Amino acid sequence: MTTTSRRDRILAATIDLMLEQGLATTTRAVTERAGVGTGLLNHYYRWPDLRAAAWAAIFAAVTAEQFPADAEADIALERYFAKAFAPDAAIYWKLWTEAVDLATSDPAMRAAVAQAQADLDAGLTALLRQGMTSGYWRLPDAEATAQRLGALHDGLAGLLLAGIGHLGAGQAEQHLRQAFRLECGT
Amino acid sequence: MTTTSRRDRILAATIDLMLEQGLATTTRAVTERAGVGTGLLNHYYRWPDLRAAAWAAIFAAVTAEQFPADAEADIALERYFAKAFAPDAAIYWKLWTEAVDLATSDPAMRAAVAQAQADLDAGLTALLRQGMTSGYWRLPDAEATAQRLGALHDGLAGLLLAGIGHLGAGQAEQHLRQAFRLECGT
DNA sequence: GACAATATTGAGCGTTTGCTCAAATGCTGT
């Protein structure tokens, strides 16, 4: 068995807590969950860096899971639609929204969000392109379509996040599917 | 001239500061700008209520300006596209994003966001319907289109907010226009 | 002009935040 270092335990605890509470997670909560003193966290990290690192790790995992390299394009896209607004994805919308806002003033977070955005965009673009070469659909501009679908996903997720209005998760998913249909002409 | 009450001055100062700093505005900053003591703010308001009231006033003005009742539909939509990602609108994206996040835990803000969302959605829906009766365009479902365009607008604005990646304001506007073209079939 | 009612003040309380730093502890090599 690999004995995890205290340093790694702190990072893992940060990720854990962010998946429960979002970016409002505090250093004290992290040290408590990691089972270390408050001084150790500050010995290894500055909070803005640790926060950005944990956030980046979370969304690196999301991207890897959302756009697996081996899957067939039509199945992968179907899974993307189906999972886009699943209830257990709510914390990710929250984390994304909070990070975008924080990126305004926090350089470390800005870099992390830019990277995650580029990865997600590239993943969806690659998936759409793969579907074109496989003959599943035809798009005038895969990258532009990926940007629009990604942005629509974000926007719909934001509406769901606040538990606002009449829009349900099912309708949001249908909106995303309909947008794709319009993009590829049926 | 109307002598504004201190109560109104506090609300006005809150709106002022929110248009500069977003929801991170503090009670102390408000009392300072309004030129009143800290106690007076707490005499008239509880902070969550004042914050939500100021936010609601801001977006009520946005809706009124974005969807004037008298304008011709095609001109109004053109203006909507042109102003959607203007640089001086950035603070509104920030306020919107922060409010959506805060709505998770703050009931007053949740109500305000729900109202603003409903108003914006209704405004865009009415504009699209008016354009259909005037023969400018044809849409299968004006309300669904309005929801998608609104959500796309939100998502694109979020990307621009963080100053992230390769997407510029011009491209964002083109994305919005293209989405509308796809919606109405040319 | 006297008195009650209302408006207004600002020092300060209690809490939370990230972070510091002197001290305590554990480990390693000789």
Place this chain on the structure above:
DNA sequence: ACAGCATTTGAGCAAACGCTCAATATTGTC
């Protein structure tokens, strides 16, 4: 066994937050 070094601790600092409350200023009424 012991010196030397890295690891780890947690009480506490300084700042910021919303808010309280006793005291003061202003206004209205007869």
